[in-house]
Amino acid sequence: MSDRIQAPRGTFDVLPEDAQARAAFEASAKTILERAGYERIETPTFEATQLFARGVGESTDVVQKEMYTFSEADGESFTLRPEGTAPVCRAYLEHGMHKLPQPVRLWYLSSFFRRERPQKGRYRQFWQIGIEAIGSDDPAVDAESILLLAEVLEAAKTRELRLRLSSLGTPETRAEYRDELQRYLRDNEDRLSPEVRDRIDLNPLRAFDADHPGTQEVMRAAPLLLDRLHDDDREHFETVKQLLDAAGLAYEVDPTLVRGLDYYTRTVFEFTSDALGAQSGVGGGGRYDGLIEQIGGPATPGMGWASGVERILLASTPQPAVAPPVDLYVAYAKPEYKTEAFRLAADARRAGHGARVELGGRSLKGQLKQADRAGARYVAILGDEGTALKDMETGEQRDVETGTVMHHIRR
Ligand code: AMP
Secondary structure (H helix, E strand, C coil), X not given: CCCCCCCXXXXXXXXXXXXXXXXXXXXXXXXXXXXCCCEECCCCCEEEHHHHHHHCCCCCHHHHHCCCEEECCCCCEEEECCCCXXXXXXXXXXXXXXXXXXXXXXXXXXXXECCCCCECCECCEEEEEEEEEECCCCHHHHHHHHHHHHHHHHHCCECCEEEEEEECCCHHHHHHHHHHHHHHHHHCHHHCCHHHHHCCCCCHHHHHHCCCHHHHHHHHCCXXXXXXXXXXXXXXXXXXXXXXXXXXXXXXXXXXXXXXXXXXXXXXXXXXECCCCCCCEEEEEEECCCHHHHCCCCCCCEEEEEEEHHHHHHCECCCCCCCCCCCEEEEECCHHHHHHHHHHHHHHHHCCCCEEECCCCCCHHHHHHHHHHCXXXXXXXXXXXXXXXXXXXXXXXXXXXXHHHHHHHHC
């Protein structure tokens, strides 16, 4: 025997016992999002590498070390999508969606790829559900989209949820603040972790994320972006908060909230679940008013979020699975009745019933056991004496014409 081939590290199979919970989650999320006017979009599994380099940001972990990138013979470089926002914005531009009534509201449920260190809740291929509302900078878009993720998570019965919220202001405020923060970090350089020190130039905001005690102490006294917002950004943020208050959604303002992707402006938010371990992020997002310009379009505001389906399911109370009913199980006493049994089951399915026939060569006794295990409502037994139809609920059995089985079960 040769070596058994296994799934790549950090990937997983969705087995039938998991598939039902996922399908139930998808159906509930779809209803919630489509009720709010979001329409489904699916983009390709891979895109031009430049889309992510420019859209997500060269300095991010995702672009620097987590992308699965490959080249075509002509040298063109492609990348398996690590996130969904840049692809959806590319599609918005490519299909002239600016001509539609704005904001254009889209949702997706797709798989994404990141070369991360695998652990519970962190995979190299994972699924995200996400929404994007493109073409309006109204704070009501921000508040509504946050409410929608709350609703999706609530419907999935996600446990111990917390919502953190902040604003990053506009790129100009961020640039000024970034200079201020860099100066502050340099003044305290000797107390920072080497990784944070190395990233002062590239990404000083990430210092707030550090779990290094010395760095954390320095960051407690660090200047905060929220205190530096320009008036219109502060007003925007105030309105988002008022609307969330009006809708009764609890949140915590966290001025140190930074997100892993560079494109965010103004509102950012994240839902975490204390029911998860180290990987507690369930979903998050924010406003990305500069992204479309960065990928070659006109200045266009946008707001969205993404949430990991595996994380949601890990943090949620399992919903009872409902298997589709087996209305009819067709059993046969001898092999010569197999063709007729096969046809009867096929006819029943075509008529809209759940119907099964023996596929594993079992004896009649074995077939009846299978019917019982499948919870069949009726069992038809084809044999020398004709066809017997057994009502499994009442236990009543009677002889019927094979051609009338469907008529009987329909009653
Ligand atoms: P992000 O696109 O990084 O903002 O991630 C949004 C959400 O996707 C996170 O809150 C997680 O729920 C999920 N997620 C991100 N990366 C992974 C991963 N490697 N494995 C599983 N879920 C992930």
